[in-house]
Amino acid sequence: MKDIDLNNLDLSSLGSWPIPVKAALIAVICIAVLLLGYFLDTKKQLDDLERKRTEETSLKQDFEAKQAKAVQLDAYKKQMEEMKQSFGAMLRQLPSKTEVEDLLVDISQTGLASGIEFLLFQPQAERQIDFYAELPITIKMTGNYHQFGRFVSGIAALPRIVTLHNISISGGKGGEQLTMNVLAKTYRYLDEAEIASARKKKR
Numbered sequence: 001m002k003d004i005d006l007n008n009l010d011l012s013s014l015g016s017w018p019i020p021v022k023a024a025l026i027a028v029i030c031i032a033v034l035l036l037g038y039f040l041d042t043k044k045q046l047d048d049l050e051r052k053r054t055e056e057t058s059l060k061q062d063f064e065a066k067q068a069k070a071v072q073l074d075a076y077k078k079q080m081e082e083m084k085q086s087f088g089a090m091l092r093q094l095p096s097k098t099e100v101e102d103l104l105v106d107i108s109q110t111g112l113a114s115g116i117e118f119l120l121f122q123p124q125a126e127r128q129i130d131f132y133a134e135l136p137i138t139i140k141m142t143g144n145y146h147q148f149g150r151f152v153s154g155i156a157a158l159p160r161i162v163t164l165h166n167i168s169i170s171g172g173k174g175g176e177q178l179t180m181n182v183l184a185k186t187y188r189y190l191d192e193a194e195i196a197s198a199r200k201k202k203r
Contacts, residue, residue: 100135100188103160107137107184110154116143119179128190137184144176155184162186 069076104123111118120140127134143151148169155162165183 100186103158103162103186104137106158106160107155107162107186110158111139111141111151114143114150114154115147116141116151116180132187132189135186135188137186139182139184140179141182142177142179144178148178148180160186 108118108121111121118139118141120138122138124136124138127136141148141151152164155164163185165185167180167182169178169180171178
């Protein structure tokens with residue numbers, strides 16, 4: 001290569017060029033073709049491949065998550081059924097419209113059986129909430145701690161749901177005789193017509 005004068009090479013007589021020069025030219029052309037091929041085609045394919053690998057990883061993770069849920073599907077169905085049964089049992093504890101009066105009588109009789117004396121037993125306006133209605137009752141009674149305790153226990157033992165709120169106890173004039181103010185709340189479920197009417201009012 002040292003003895004070859006590159007300035008004397010003529011492109012028109014390429015065939016007569018020395019072999020080392022031909023080899024070098026072919027190598028340069030091959031490298032240029034490879035570089036063009038890489039940047040024009042191979043690089044794009046490699047980028048596409050990398051995207052596909054990333055997508056594959058994401059899809060695999062998504063599949064594994066869904067597969068885990070599918071494996072637990074029977075357990076979820078069983079849990080849902082148990083929740084429905086539990087909800088149904090709780091719903092049965094709510095009186096219907098016709099049973100509310102009986103429940104009020106039960107609350108009153110529970111108080112009398114406990115030995116307390118009612119000074120006030122006043123049902124208030126019913127308030128509708130979603131699928132049930134709330135009926136507050138303002139109660140004022142006199143008795144001692146033990147009688148109040150028996151009353152609260154008796155309310156808790158009723159087959160229907162009754163909750164007690166805003167309890168306040170004050171001393172009376174008779175020594176042990178106390179006065180208790182309490183807001184009792186009982187609940188009833190709404191029938192389909194009442195639920196439809198409540199939804200229309202909201203709209």
